[in-house]
Amino acid sequence: ExxxxxxxxxxxxxxxxxxxxxxxxxxxxxxxxxxxxxxxxxxxxxxxxxxxxxxxxxxxxxxxxxxxxxxxxxxxxxxxxxxxxxxxxxxxxxxxxxxxxxxxxxxxxxxxxxxxxxxxxxxxxxxxxxxxxxxxxxxxxxxxxxxxxxxxxxxxxxxxxxxxxxxxxxxxxxxxxxxxxxxxxxxxxxxxxxxxxxxxxxxxxxxxxxxxxxxxxxxxxxxxxxxxxxxxxxxxxxxxxxxxxxxxxxxxxxxxxxxxxxxxxxxxxxxxxxxxKKNTNSINKDVVLTTTLQDKSLIRLGKLCLCLDATGNIHAVCGRLPPLGLPTAAFGVFDPQVRSITECGTGTRFYVETGELRGAWCSKRPFLSILFRPRRMAVAQVSVVENTVTIAHKDFQRLNAEFDRLSLKKSWKPYKKFLLTGVASRYRTDILAASAPVTITTSAREGIVKTTAIAGNLQVGYYLVRTPRRGDPPTIATDFIIADLLHNGNFEQIDKSHSDKCARVAVGVAVFVEPAARKRKLGLILFKQAMLACRRLGFKYMLFVERDTGSGRLVKWYENMGFSKIPPDALPGLDRAMIGQLPDPDLEPDFYDVPLPDDHDISITPYTPPSTFIWSFTSLIGNFFDFLGLWDDTASS
Known part of the structure; x- marks a missing residue:
């Protein structure tokens, strides 16, 4: 009992x-x-x-x-x-x-x-x-x-x-x-x-x-x-x-x-x-491999590569990425927000946690078909203690099988085809991002708001926001910051939710726009559409970490939209955070508009939340599919 x-x-x-x-x-x-x-x-x-x-x-x-x-x-x-x-x-x-x-x-x-x-x-x-x-x-x-x-x-x-x-x-x-x-x-x-x-x-x-x-x-x-x-x-x-x-x-x-x-x-x-009793034939028997990681984000180990993501978690990936087992600094740019590595030459992006691979490194596909569908590479968690790498035997076998399946034959024709595919991939991406008609939509489910820019069938930009789920603890500490920075220390002016009696704060966590599309104001449109969606979902404030390169222009740009810098000691670990109040679209509709030329070819579908009953039902269904791994984050609203 x-x-x-x-x-x-x-x-x-x-x-x-x-x-x-x-x-x-x-x-x-x-x-x-x-x-x-x-x-x-x-x-x-x-x-x-x-x-x-x-x-x-x-x-x-x-x-x-x-x-x-x-x-x-x-x-x-x-x-x-x-x-x-x-x-x-x-x-x-x-x-x-x-x-x-x-x-x-x-x-x-x-x-x-x-x-x-x-x-x-x-x-x-x-x-x-x-x-x-x-x-x-x-x-x-x-x-x-x-x-x-x-x-x-x-x-x-x-x-x-x-x-x-x-x-x-x-x-x-x-x-x-x-x-x-x-x-x-x-x-x-x-x-x-x-x-x-x-x-x-x-x-x-x-x-x-x-x-x-x-x-x-x-x-x-x-x-x-x-x-x-x-x-x-x-x-x-x-x-x-x-x-x-x-x-x-x-x-x-x-x-x-x-x-x-x-x-x-x-x-x-x-x-x-x-x-x-020890089962010597058990598939869970460990294979212990040894290497020296030092300060590299990635190192080659036999047929395997070990990737270190932004949180310090170590993963094993099959050997197609990157070539020669170079550290990520030599392969491309490591983005700690979305935890991806972007290869400079072809623009291939590898997502460390999921194994998703987009671009020319997607081998063993018909010519140019890799441009239309992302590929997932095998990924396994490994542990590293005192430079000793331990990986489960079944994962080791699975990764090696995936490596053998994806590896290119050692003849000049596949390599030539591979290189041509990479050049074509990068060229097509730039053309679509720079001139193709763009459709911007926003999807939302409990915990995530995502605004996406699509050109043709290619995603050329997105803005991702995390929102508190039902039952999450109230963010009382943030109320002190909001009162001090946005309301002159007056707690009574904080727009609080009825359930947990504190401010509802959405957190911007990731933004990306293809370089060729950045002159089309896609970043500003994505940002404002994400803000609008959060406001219509009941979130009155937004917090994010600015990525100014040192010129101060990006910070000034955010400040002109009503955001304020949070003191570094207020939120440890977020020393470049900014927070602002989201205007009511009914009272300030012009805030969410972005001036565009008359001949622009950007179609924007603002987010409209469903009714309460439908939202509760779809949230339940979304959580169920999320559990099964079937939810599509890129679905439009």
């Missing part, structure tokens, strides 16, 4: 619980954020609403302790809280962790509930350095962790280190560890804490050791987490157990969590050791 308990508000003693394991200065720094985001660590930020959310998360851990110690209805309790916490130390935040909920729950059990022996077990793929630091100052706590090493944060790699109080154990596993190795070291952790006869067991439950996780290189499957909690239940059949969420950054984390619940719901589940 599962008994769900929903937290309505944070507990009055949640902040006091945090102060038992954190310095006052650290808590006050998070508590007093008033504007924008503040960076607490290399990858850890807070906003004004963070402190309240963190108190609610800590309250869940405290309620879980009370549930198993006082109320006595259940022997096991889960705290489903975010963000994680086991990297946070007494005076600092790190690794997405701001406060250490697990340590605070242990301190609560000791200082408030009067317990003398607490065991903390941690099966997150990273070592919980924050919990280890707490155990080093609290002798009534025993801490044991299984994790990958070497790996960030760089601690927990010494299996013989017991800490100054001899009360903690590190059980590291190697990179690429399978479920069998992980469970073996987990059993050592359980045995270490079991010998202390704990009165309460608290578990930092992280699910980032899954094979699909981008931050850890272990190879666990969701079913392995059932055996992890089965060992836990078997070792502590009568001891109260509290489990709380830590890391886990893949789509399989939910399934792994569901598997971890099974031993607590079905007492008949037993350990089946045969399920961990």
């Amino acid at each position: 599962i008994q769900w308990q929903i937290l309505d508000q944070s507990r009055p003693d949640a902040e006091a619980a945090l102060r038992r394991v954190h310095d006052d200065a650290h808590i006050q720094r998070v508590k007093e954020i008033r504007l924008g985001r503040e960076k607490l660590g290399p990858d850890t930020y807070v906003i004004p609403s963070s402190f309240g959310a963190l108190l609610e998360a800590q309250s869940l851990w405290l309620d879980a302790v009370d549930e198993v110690l006082e109320r006595g209805r259940y022997n096991t309790s889960w705290a489903l809280s975010r963000p994680p916490g086991h990297h946070a130390s007494r005076g600092s935040a790190d690794g997405f962790c701001i406060f250490n909920f697990c340590a605070a729950a242990a301190a609560y059990a000791i200082q408030v509930k009067g317990l003398e022996r607490i065991a903390i077990l941690d099966f997150d793929g990273h070592h919980g350095n924050g919990i280890a630091a707490y155990a080093d100052e609290e002798s009534r706590v025993t801490y044991a962790s299984v994790h990958q090493a070497p790996l960030w944060p760089g601690t927990g790699d010494d299996a013989n280190d017991r800490g100054p109080l001899s009360n903690r154990l590190s059980a590291p596993v190697s990179r690429g560890a399978q479920g069998k190795e992980y469970l073996k070291r987990w059993a050592e952790c359980i045995s270490f804490t079991q010998s202390k006869n704990p009165q309460l067991v608290i578990v930092s439950a992280g699910f980032d050791a899954l094979s699909a996780d981008p931050l850890v290189q272990c190879q666990l499957k969701p079913i392995d987490f059932m055996y992890i909690t089965l060992q836990l239940r078997t070792a502590f059949p009568h001891t109260p157990i509290v489990l709380g969420l830590e890391g886990g950054y893949s789509n399989d984390a939910g399934l792994a969590f569901a598997q971890s619940l099974r031993p607590f719901l079905d007492s008949t589940i037993q350990h089946n050791s045969t399920s961990f």
Whole structure:
């Protein structure tokens, strides 16, 4: 039986619980954020609403302790809280962790509930350095962790280190560890804490050791987490157990969590050791290749190429792009906004995340047919740790098969045909962009607005806007910026939505116009039509990052349309952001007009939102097709 308990508000003693394991200065720094985001660590930020959310998360851990110690209805309790916490130390935040909920729950059990022996077990793929630091100052706590090493944060790699109080154990596993190795070291952790006869067991439950996780290189499957909690239940059949969420950054984390619940719901589940026998013929067997990435965005590895996108994710692509495995700087221009690489000679664009390829590098097609349809190249996620590249065997085989299928025969005729195709592709693109009639339309579905310019059957420009989806958290921090820059500090003048009581802000994320079409004012038309669509969808403000080359003319152009520069410290990471209010088209219709010559051949279809019922229905259908990967972003309104 599962008994769900929903937290309505944070507990009055949640902040006091945090102060038992954190310095006052650290808590006050998070508590007093008033504007924008503040960076607490290399990858850890807070906003004004963070402190309240963190108190609610800590309250869940405290309620879980009370549930198993006082109320006595259940022997096991889960705290489903975010963000994680086991990297946070007494005076600092790190690794997405701001406060250490697990340590605070242990301190609560000791200082408030009067317990003398607490065991903390941690099966997150990273070592919980924050919990280890707490155990080093609290002798009534025993801490044991299984994790990958070497790996960030760089601690927990010494299996013989017991800490100054001899009360903690590190059980590291190697990179690429399978479920069998992980469970073996987990059993050592359980045995270490079991010998202390704990009165309460608290578990930092992280699910980032899954094979699909981008931050850890272990190879666990969701079913392995059932055996992890089965060992836990078997070792502590009568001891109260509290489990709380830590890391886990893949789509399989939910399934792994569901598997971890099974031993607590079905007492008949037993350990089946045969399920961990190594299958040497498994298609999931890893192939480990080694190279030196250095600072390049792309490098050749055998038949494969490794691409590094703007967010630092590394992908493997088949060897047709780019030639000779050159870094992207030598191949073309890397666009961090749309995450594409544009080859200078032929204009071929490769989209790093999807593998879509447009232009002359689309080989193995009839002559010139590549101009009409984009091609997708095989793409696979790979991991790189200490210059060692790891890729799943099945992905390695698939990419090599794709490479062999696409590779040109080593004779001069295919190369000649290929080069001629590239020249024809670039020439045709320029002709269409410069002189062909252009149709501009706007499509919208929940979360995305896209204005597109089409010449013939070629997309010569677009403007892409991200809009908050239903249920997204309100952007309260942006209200401070809007009030200060656009309304002279008067919050009452902010045009707020009725649902979440804050401004609705659309975010421009990408714009592109073919160079040959830029004298036709397509960029201005696309920008204003996207603004008009957002305004008609109920968004009163727009934010974007300007790409001025240093002359200041582009910034001045935006300012003339009513946009203001946001101070760099207001939104960390967006040091060139601008924000403005979108005029009402009924009151200022001329704002969205673009003067064009009488003989222009540009057809514009302004966006008109459907009725509320139709919009809700189409949004539902759109989300369904989006899930299936069938939605066409270029569909007109």
